[in-house]
Amino acid sequence: MMRLFKLVTIFGVCCKGDATKRRKPFERIRPISQASAPLNYSCFFFEQPLNHFSLPRNKSPTYRQKYCIIDDYVVNATNATILFYTGNESPVEQYINNTGLMWELAEDFNALIVFMEHRYEGESIPSPNITDCMAYSSSVQALADYANFIERHLFRLGTDTVVARPVIAFGGSYGGMLTAWMRMKYPNIITGGIAASAPIWGFPLNFPNKIDAAFQVIKKAMDKPYPPTDDSEEENYCSTNLLASFPLIQYLASEGATGRSMLTEVFHLCSPLQEKDASDLISWVQTPWFDLAEGSFPYPSSYIPFALTHNENAKLPAWPLQSACWVQSRLAKDLGVTFSGDVSDVKYNVTYGESGLVLGIDWDKISVIGAPETPEQMYDAASLLEEVRDAVAIWYNITNDLLCYDLVPAPNMGHNDAVDNVYGLRSMTALSAVSRHLASDAERACHEQMSKGSWEALCCNEEMNLIITDAGGLGRDFQWPPSHPRGTTSYSDVLNNRGDDLAETVCSDPHGYFGFPEEPPDSWSTTYDIIYGGLRIQSHSNIIFSNGLLDPWSAAGVYVADPTTDADHILDVIVPGLSLQKINDRDLVALIMDYGGHHTDLMFSSPLDPPSISKAREIEKEYISKWVEQFWSKS
Numbered sequence: 001m002m003r004l005f006k007l008v009t010i011f012g013v014c015c016k017g018d019a020t021k022r023r024k025p026f027e028r029i030r031p032i033s034q035a036s037a038p039l040n041y042s043c044f045f046f047e048q049p050l051n052h053f054s055l056p057r058n059k060s061p062t063y064r065q066k067y068c069i070i071d072d073y074v075v076n077a078t079n080a081t082i083l084f085y086t087g088n089e090s091p092v093e094q095y096i097n098n099t100g101l102m103w104e105l106a107e108d109f110n111a112l113i114v115f116m117e118h119r120y121e122g123e124s125i126p127s128p129n130i131t132d133c134m135a136y137s138s139s140v141q142a143l144a145d146y147a148n149f150i151e152r153h154l155f156r157l158g159t160d161t162v163v164a165r166p167v168i169a170f171g172g173s174y175g176g177m178l179t180a181w182m183r184m185k186y187p188n189i190i191t192g193g194i195a196a197s198a199p200i201w202g203f204p205l206n207f208p209n210k211i212d213a214a215f216q217v218i219k220k221a222m223d224k225p226y227p228p229t230d231d232s233e234e235e236n237y238c239s240t241n242l243l244a245s246f247p248l249i250q251y252l253a254s255e256g257a258t259g260r261s262m263l264t265e266v267f268h269l270c271s272p273l274q275e276k277d278a279s280d281l282i283s284w285v286q287t288p289w290f291d292l293a294e295g296s297f298p299y300p301s302s303y304i305p306f307a308l309t310h311n312e313n314a315k316l317p318a319w320p321l322q323s324a325c326w327v328q329s330r331l332a333k334d335l336g337v338t339f340s341g342d343v344s345d346v347k348y349n350v351t352y353g354e355s356g357l358v359l360g361i362d363w364d365k366i367s368v369i370g371a372p373e374t375p376e377q378m379y380d381a382a383s384l385l386e387e388v389r390d391a392v393a394i395w396y397n398i399t400n401d402l403l404c405y406d407l408v409p410a411p412n413m414g415h416n417d418a419v420d421n422v423y424g425l426r427s428m429t430a431l432s433a434v435s436r437h438l439a440s441d442a443e444r445a446c447h448e449q450m451s452k453g454s455w456e457a458l459c460c461n462e463e464m465n466l467i468i469t470d471a472g473g474l475g476r477d478f479q480w481p482p483s484h485p486r487g488t489t490s491y492s493d494v495l496n497n498r499g500d501d502l503a504e505t506v507c508s509d510p511h512g513y514f515g516f517p518e519e520p521p522d523s524w525s526t527t528y529d530i531i532y533g534g535l536r537i538q539s540h541s542n543i544i545f546s547n548g549l550l551d552p553w554s555a556a557g558v559y560v561a562d563p564t565t566d567a568d569h570i571l572d573v574i575v576p577g578l579s580l581q582k583i584n585d586r587d588l589v590a591l592i593m594d595y596g597g598h599h600t601d602l603m604f605s606s607p608l609d610p611p612s613i614s615k616a617r618e619i620e621k622e623y624i625s626k627w628v629e630q631f632w633s634k635s
Contacts, residue, residue, distance in 0.1 A: 039103070041096060041115075043068040046153060048119070050126055050136045052144035063119065063126040065145060068096055070113035073106035081109040081628055082154060082167040084116070084190075086146055086182055088175035089455040090307060091122030095175065098303055100604025101194070101617060102170055108621070109168075109628065116149060118142055120454035132515025133446035137457035139464075140531065142178060147186045166631040168624050169193040172599030173553065174455075176545075180558075181532050184540050192542035192587070192627035194620055195558075196599035202466035202556025203525040206535055208491040213555035214468040215477035217564050218293045218321070221550040222478060226326035227298070227319045228550065229577070229595050229610050238325035238332040239478040240339065244350045245388045246282050246480040247359050247366050252382065253278030262378065266385045270404035277407065284407045285388055286479055288395035290469075292321040296550035296597030298608040304598070305398060314398045318608065321550065329390035337384060344475040346482055355381035364481040442513045449514055460507035460516045465525040468555045470494050495523055541586035542627050544620055548596020558583070559590045574619065577612030587623060591616055 046067055049060035074080045083102045085095050096115045106113050117124040120137045155162045169190050171179035176198030183193040201207065222239045225232035252259035253275060260273045263281065267273075273281065295304035295316045305314035317323050325332040336353030341361075349369060351358045355377045358370035372378040396405055449457070458464060471494060473482035482488075484497045509516040528534070537558070547557035555564045560581040572580045581590040593600065595610045601617055 039070075039097060040072065041068045041070045041113075043092075045123075046149055048145050048148060050119075050130065050141075052141060052148065061126065061130045063124065065119060065124045065149070066092055066117040066122060067149065068092055068115045070103070070106065073110065074112050075110050077112075078163075079110065079632070080165060081111040082114060082150070082165055083109070083111045084114045084146070084150065084167050084169050086142075086169050086171040086175050086178035087116045087118040087121065088171065088173060088178060089118060089121060089453055089458075092117035092124075093122070094307060095172075098604075099170060099172070099602050101602045101620070104605060104617075105621060105624065109624070112154075114154070116146055118454055119145060120450060120457065125450050128443045128446035128450060129440075130446075133442075133513060134449055134457040135461060135515030137454045138461045139178060139181065139458065140462070142454075143182055143185055146178075146182060147189050150189050164189075164635070166191040166628045168627065170196075170602065171198070172196040172602045173198070176599065180543050180545065183543050184532060184537070187541075191631050192544075192624060194544050194546065194602070194624075196546045196602045197548065197551055197553050198545060198558070199466055199468070199553045199556030200532065201535065201558055202468050202553075203528050203534065204465060204467050204491045205524055205526065205529050206556075208467070209489060210468050210555060211471040211488075211491055211494055212468075212474050212476055213564065214290065214552035215472045215479060217549070217552045217555050218289050219477045220564075221293050221296065221321050222289070222325060224322055224550075226322040226332070228296075228322050229298075235334065236325070236332050237334055237337070241331045241335055241337055241384060242285075242388065242391075242478050243343075243480060244337045244339070244352070245285065245384055247350060247361055248352065248357075248381065248384060249282050249285070250278050250366060250481075251357075251359055251368070253281070258378075262382050263385070266382050267389050268404045270406050280407045282481075284405075285392055286472075287409060288324075288392050289321065289478070290552055292316070292324055292395060293550060293552050294598040295320050296322075296548065296595075297600060297603065298595070298610060298613070299606050303603070311399075316394070316398065320394055324391040324394045328394045329387040331387045331391050335384055335387065342475075346473070346475045346480070346486070352381040352384065357381040361480070363486045442511070445511065445513045456506060457514065457516070460521070462527055463517075463522045463525050464528070465523060466556060467491050467494070468552070491524075537588065538584050540588055541584070542623075543587070544589045544591050544623055545583075546591040546593065546596075546599070546601050546616060546620070548593045548598065548600050550594075550596060551598045551600075553598060554596075557590070559592070563592050575612050575615045577610060578615050580619070587627070589623070591619060 043066055045064040047062050048065045049062055051060040054060050083106060085099055085102065087095060092115050102113050105111065119142055120126070126133065126136070150167060151162070155164050157163050167190050169179040169182050170193070171177070176195040177200050179193040180195035180198050180200055183190045202210070219239045221228070223236050225234065225236065249263065252263050253273065260275065263269070264273045267281065291304055291308065295301060296319060297303070299318050300315050302312065302315040305311060305316060317327070338351045339348050340351070341348030346361060346363050349358055349360050356370050356372045357377070360367040360369045372381060396402070470491065471483050471488060473479040474484070474488060484494060488494065488497060507516045507521065545558040547554040549563055560583055574580055577594040579592045581592065582588070583590060593612055593616050595612055596616070600613055601620065605614065605617065
């Protein structure tokens with residue numbers, strides 16, 4: 001059995017270099033300067049070993065891991081519940097300021113709230129002068145961090161007394177994966193978990209045919225009314241109009257300077273479109289829809305834009321995916337575009353209204369069946385693209401201050417140094433300045449790699465490979481051209497098409513500084529199935545897997561019957577828009593929100609929440625109450 005490392009320092013370290021002191025659990029000590037947030041919390045550092053699984057003991061380098069606590073709701077510390085957020089791939093403030101469910105539950109549970117920052121994120125960065133500096137970025141080490149902290153710090157009274165308390169873990173996205181795995185691997189420490197939007201069934205060995213599943217979810221969400229909670233029976237053409245736009249872009253780009261000039265004009269591009277840029281323009285149009293679907297909240301929100309860019313001024317409107325189709329543009333309307341043939345086989349014709357343009361599509365090839373006879377007819381065909389431009393402006397011009405566009409991801413959402421500094425991030429300017437003072441090439445390389453955060457290294461070290469976005473345009477979504485040859489149906493096909501594994505480039509370590517694995521990567525992510533069980537989770541207990549069906553990550557969620565592919569998935573309807581599936585009789589539960597975005601249930605409650613979202617939080621509270629009562633009844 002692997003043993004946890006004994007810590008160099010058992011108790012928390014004050015962030016400003018104050019002398020380490022022993023203190024009672026939940027005693028407040030002087031916090032570091034807080035991020036610009038209205039919430040009241042205090043943050044400290046805890047000394048952790050970089051490698052929890054190395055022998056002999058006490059030989060591992062250590063690093064200081066940031067954690068933040070809220071103890072305002074603790075009335076009696078001896079029987080307090082601990083609500084613990086398993087930090088994921090961003091600075092911890094991102095989760096403190098958005099995981100409202102924990103704040104709203106705390107008073108009813110006499111709870112201490114704890115948010116812990118993931119290693120290699122924010123201010124929880126190891127020293128760049130360690131050997132194999134990135135080798136310790138992994139989910140396994142992160143879980144050991146959290147378990148070590150809870151056991152040695154939150155449960156510790158004095159030097160020789162451990163008093164366990166009920167700990168309910170919370171996490172969203174990768175954090176939701178960590179919450180689920182935390183309960184699975186450390187049931188002696190974690191009483192139960194709310195694993196929101198946790199795509200733990202997105203690995204190749206789980207469902208190898210789900211290579212385009214995320215884009216299928218987006219298409220279904222795109223085809224809903226605005227707002228999606230409405231029962232409107234009005235016809236929705238958004239996904240089909242969008243599908244028709246991509247071959248139209250390629251056709252116009254191939255029509256010489258006249259066609260490319262038209263595209264430049266229609267899309268308000270800052271620079272004239274070149275013939276080689278047609279595929280870039282198509283990708284530019286396709287890019288935002290995933291993020292809009294993730295951000296399917298019933299109120300304006302900066303959560304998804306900020307998570308990607310750290311720009312506080314970027315805010316999406318309520319229901320942004322449907323808003324792009326119905327409010328920002330007329331893409332959901334009948335624009336005269338018609339299809340004939342077999343769309344599912346990507347062999348069809350598209351007629352563009354009265355323009356005279358008819359394009360034949362055969363997988364990735366276009367043929368012109370009918371062409372416009374006048375410039376006016378050409379512009380009539382291109383009018384579809386004006387609606388496409390207006391739709392994607394909801395993302396690319398999110399701050400409403402751009403007059404033209406470059407073909408780059410969201411140019412007005414770039415990093416803001418002031419915001420980055422508040423949230424413990426490093427700007428490239430600051431990084432360069434620090435790097436100049438490091439002693440060796442290895443330290444400078446490690447410092448630069450660490451500035452990228454935990455995710456890239458984690459994917460290399462553990463061969464993290466979520467496959468639900470590995471293909472698109474195969475006839476089951478809104479994209480074109482297909483990303484793979486005809487006949488591609490599974491992950492095996494994707495690997496055969498791909499040839500050399502792309503991870504070899506991402507995980508490049510030519511000088512051996514980072515400690516990335518030297519052997520070829522396992523594209524099937526077998527390690528995750530071995531460590532966490534893959535589909536074989538029925539023996540576990542006390543985990544709610546919640547998913548919103550507007551969120552593309554729901555395609556990799558945990559279910560009894562998959563609601564993203566099976567219309568008859570509902571086993572127990574709680575209220576309209578909310579269903580529950582019992583995976584076993586030991587409180588392993590799938591909670592399915594028809595109108596949920598990316599871990600909507602973890603957010604602060606809002607008067608704009610659909611009743612189904614409010615009810616989902618009530619159900620989560622009921623399960624937590626049950627788990628806490630069971631804990632104390634057995635103590």
